[in-house]
């Protein structure tokens with residue numbers, strides 16, 4: 001067996017290990033997904049992480065679900081190296097969506113309303129994130145709480161998404177704005 005097929009086989013086996021470790025809170029289809037070395041899955045008290053078949057988690061991907069949070073990755077979702085998804089409420093990514101390297105997706109902010117109290121003691125403001133199907137999120141983009149990204153949209157590299165992105169839109173910049181629509185050609 002050559003190195004490439006061994007790497008692929010180990011990547012297919014790794015989810016079995018995680019399933020044992022996180023038990024019922026991790027709902028996956030072990031042999032039908034790929035998990036590279038250095039992937040970190042964390043599900044705190046009653047959280048749920050669900051991966052459909054064909055999900056690909058590349059090297060050093062981190063997926064963290066805080067207490068009672070939900071993370072759902074649809075079929076054939078691809079997370080590239082060093083991307084992270086951290087949920088305290090809910091994050092859903094629909095099928096065939098591609099997340100490039102070092103993308104950050106957070107469905108919460110630290111509360112900071114009262115300047116007399118340390119922010120670390122003020123808890124979190126949370127709102128779910130929904131990413132549609134066949135979406136492409138460019139490298140180093142940051143997705144903030146409460147947004148929805150429509151089906152077939154593109155978020156450019158380095159964008160910070162603070163508002164919804166419409167289906168088929170191409171959005172870029174900080175904060176991200178729609179610059180055009182994709183067309184069928």
Ligand SMILES: CC(C)(COP(=O)(O)OP(=O)(O)OC[C@H]1O[C@@H](n2cnc3c(N)ncnc32)[C@H](O)[C@@H]1OP(=O)(O)O)[C@@H](O)C(=O)NCCC(=O)NCCS
Pocket residue numbers: 080099100101137138139140154155156157158159170172173
């Ligand atoms: C969004 C993207 C696909 C657009 O590509 P494109 O349609 O070929 O865009 P163009 O290169 O023609 O650029 C169009 C305009 O947008 C600007 N632009 C392109 N990408 C940008 C970005 N990430 N942020 C801000 N502006 C950007 C260009 O400067 C250009 O501006 P101008 O019209 O004032 O000259 C591409 O820029 C991008 O971000 N790709 C993601 C790369 C990546 O993460 N790859 C990982 C692979 S998994």
